[in-house]
Amino acid sequence: MDFDRIKEKLSILADAAKYDVSCSSSGSKRKNSNKGLGDSSGMGICHSYTQDGRCVSLLKILLTNHCIFDCAYCVTRKSNDIKRAAFKVQEVVDLTISFYRRNYIEGLFLSSGIFKSPDHTMERLIQVAKKLRKEENFNGYIHLKSIPGASDELMREAGLYADRLSVNIEIPTKSGLKLLAPDKKHEDFMKPMKKVKDEIIQYKQESKLIKSTPKYAPAGQSTQMIVGATGESDRDIMYSSAFFYKNYNMKRVYYSGYVPISTDPRLPAIGSQVPMLRENRLYQTDWLMRFYGFDIRELLNDSFQHLDMEVDPKLSWALRNRHLFPLDINMADKQLLLRVPGIGLKSTNKIVQARKYRKLNWQHLQKIGIAVNRAKYFITCDSREKELKDLTSEELKQLIIKNSQSKFRKELSPQLSLF
Incomplete structure (x- = not known):
């Protein structure tokens, strides 16, 4: 050879x-x-x-x-x-x-x-x-x-x-x-x-x-x-x-x-x-x-032909359909929970199982592992985390982006201090 x-x-x-x-x-x-x-x-x-x-x-x-x-x-x-x-x-x-x-x-x-x-x-x-x-x-x-x-x-x-x-x-x-x-x-x-x-x-x-x-x-x-x-x-x-x-x-x-x-x-x-x-x-x-x-x-449809590069497609959809929110985390159907920004497949299953035994609050949701910084704008729990009636969808989008960037900087800061 x-x-x-x-x-x-x-x-x-x-x-x-x-x-x-x-x-x-x-x-x-x-x-x-x-x-x-x-x-x-x-x-x-x-x-x-x-x-x-x-x-x-x-x-x-x-x-x-x-x-x-x-x-x-x-x-x-x-x-x-x-x-x-x-x-x-x-x-x-x-x-x-x-x-x-x-x-x-x-x-x-x-x-x-x-x-x-x-x-x-x-x-x-x-x-x-x-x-x-x-x-x-x-x-x-x-x-x-x-x-x-x-x-x-x-x-x-x-x-x-x-x-x-x-x-x-x-x-x-x-x-x-x-x-x-x-x-x-x-x-x-x-x-x-x-x-x-x-x-x-x-x-x-x-x-x-x-x-x-x-x-x-x-x-x-x-x-x-x-x-x-x-x-x-x-x-x-x-x-x-x-x-x-x-x-x-x-x-x-x-x-x-x-x-x-x-x-x-x-x-x-x-x-x-x-x-x-x-x-x-x-x-x-x-x-x-x-x-x-x-x-x-x-x-995606005739009115929305290109994906938003600033936010993920689930959040983009939720911002265009705010009339469907907020969802009660303790009552909403599983298929609806899957549509909440910040709540994934595993978290949805955990929520459905956990709420059989008690009413869930914000602390429970954090332990389950949902992205509360996003989900809180689209759900109610033991209380409504944010009052958003006066915010347009674009204003809410920019608020979520700003909060996400702030959270990322806080998480990164301790790591950078090591160097």
């Missing part, structure tokens, strides 16, 4: 894979068996997080950065003058096993540029996973990037070896995709997504009848959208996300701020980086939609 050449390939193809953020390994519990190698449920080069919060390391690479497409936003587009490389199937298998034995990684995240055809590329990705599972008896985590346009037969086979599959939708809207990637069709992304969804449902149903039914993509499927490459609003982006969650049973949708890599006039100018805060606000909105019972139309 030419180790210098392998090292060069690894450098090129690992760097090219850094733009893909959809590599969470949450949801899979593939156990070791027959004295095999690895275990995706164990604790432990890219860091990802499992469903229970553990940090795991994955070998994150492209099979190749050669590509037949010329998407304006992609660093591996065929017209881009970059150094090209490609791994052989066995090279990826050997790297994965070698890295695992050295305790560098706990799994593999494998994507690829599209060379020759979608089916040809997908076949190669599957070969890697199949060799790891069948020949190396590898039970660690494997995430394969599904290739848009790949056949149903290949998508079915991929799910038998991979823990998670993902098809990156790339641009949130059809018009944006047509502008920046005219060679690609929106339908090519939808087809493999639908196949994976249908297969997951079918295998789950069969497993209830036949215990020996193999697992199919046990960690589900995910997708990723590029934010800021085209002019989509936050509403456009999150409406697309809601569509995928509802219709394709997505485990996760990831949001990646566009990194200017081209002087193409269709793209934002070099240096106009998408703020990390915008990504953060999209993830917060995604969280509210998935776990807090919010309909996306409540958070």
Whole structure:
């Protein structure tokens, strides 16, 4: 083996894979068996997080950065003058096993540029996973990037070896995709997504009848959208996300701020980086939609198309809907409590349990761990903490921001004194 050449390939193809953020390994519990190698449920080069919060390391690479497409936003587009490389199937298998034995990684995240055809590329990705599972008896985590346009037969086979599959939708809207990637069709992304969804449902149903039914993509499927490459609003982006969650049973949708890599006039100018805060606000909105019972139309709509960068989306919603507050902390329904700024999922459950035994006061809420400095403006307890009738929503917003900054400075001051 030419180790210098392998090292060069690894450098090129690992760097090219850094733009893909959809590599969470949450949801899979593939156990070791027959004295095999690895275990995706164990604790432990890219860091990802499992469903229970553990940090795991994955070998994150492209099979190749050669590509037949010329998407304006992609660093591996065929017209881009970059150094090209490609791994052989066995090279990826050997790297994965070698890295695992050295305790560098706990799994593999494998994507690829599209060379020759979608089916040809997908076949190669599957070969890697199949060799790891069948020949190396590898039970660690494997995430394969599904290739848009790949056949149903290949998508079915991929799910038998991979823990998670993902098809990156790339641009949130059809018009944006047509502008920046005219060679690609929106339908090519939808087809493999639908196949994976249908297969997951079918295998789950069969497993209830036949215990020996193999697992199919046990960690589900995910997708990723590029934010800021085209002019989509936050509403456009999150409406697309809601569509995928509802219709394709997505485990996760990831949001990646566009990194200017081209002087193409269709793209934002070099240096106009998408703020990390915008990504953060999209993830917060995604969280509210998935776990807090919010309909996306409540958070973003024709009248409110962009998320507030000054405050989180739950507080922003509450300030626009002050007629629903204050809520009585001892009487309000659980779903309403989840909508109070400063009260999270765990705190809501604690409140619901605790108030069965006694009437809660402000001291109890502080011990439970809610952010009283925010919640006090939207709830009543044994007394109303603040009288806010004369404050407009904008004035209340600025008051909360000011109080939050003041609290942060007080918490930081003792730490700074140590230096």
